[in-house]
Amino acid sequence: MPFATSIYRKPTFTGLLLKWSSYVPKTYKISAISTMIYRAIKICSTFKLMTQEFDFIRKLAIQNGYPINFIESQIRSTLNRYYNYKYSQKPNSLTAAVLSAKKKEQAYVDIPYFDKTTEKLGKKLIKIAASVRPQLHVQPIPRPPPAISTFFSSKDKILIYLQSGVVYEISCQDCEATYIGKTLRQIQRRLHEHGQPSSPEQKSNTPTQTTSTSQNDL
Missing domain, CATH: 1.10.10 (Arc Repressor Mutant, subunit A)
Incomplete structure (x- = not known):
């Protein structure tokens, strides 16, 4: 029995493609x-x-x-x-060498996409390049405008003490000792386990306090 092959799609395949109504080239x-x-x-x-x-x-x-x-x-x-x-018939070595010698230099130019206006601009750029430098082939590449979502944050910023998966540092106020650690839990909970007071009243009555700074884990 001959071996047959075809296209396989995962069960999670959604069937979504670039929409025909999308504003793209x-x-x-x-x-x-x-x-x-x-x-x-x-x-x-x-x-x-x-x-x-x-x-x-x-x-x-x-x-x-x-x-x-x-x-x-x-x-x-x-x-x-x-x-x-x-x-098609493949060219021999001599023909391939001639075609390689005649191959033009390529230059790619990004231009903003504005429907048919972009197409007209691209053709004009090609004509100008051909008249100035015949050995240069300019290839315009239309780029659609960025999505609106790129200008707005979709999530609220998480407060530093509520972040998880961070590297933190604790400094002792009585000496120059410091401690650097990493935690996957919320930084506030981890600092409390190190002995940091959990309420303002406890902080004011505690002679030795701990402070911390954190940054995202690289």
Whole structure:
């Protein structure tokens, strides 16, 4: 019996992809689909398994808002690109040396993404570079704006005495002795176990007090 291979997905697979409605360059959306198609071509050992995986990709992409025409276009283009490369005639050593000599210098330029305006700017940059330095090929890379969540903290800051998993230091007020330790529990609880008073009244009546500083464990 021949050995068959296909795509495996973990039980925790959520089916989420880059949404079609996401404000990102179209190349990101093309890559989101074409990578799954290419993986199916490489891993699926039979034509039947590959077509089953293509059906799954269609269903998954539609659930994430992708148009069926776009999905079919990516399946066709990825298949053509793969098989054209696989069965194309490989150049000999002389041809490869000529192609290597004619290879242009690459320069990558990050530009902010603003839909079609970014595409027009990228084409102008390529034309300007070609007229100034013909041996230089400029490749514009559109970058989408950062997510709104990056500008706001999603969690409240934890007070230092309520933090856990820290390295702490205790200094004695009667001498120059110090103690450095590490704890996975809350620093307040650990300092109390070292003898630090737990209430302000106890602190004021205690002749010898302990102080501490802590920092996140590296």
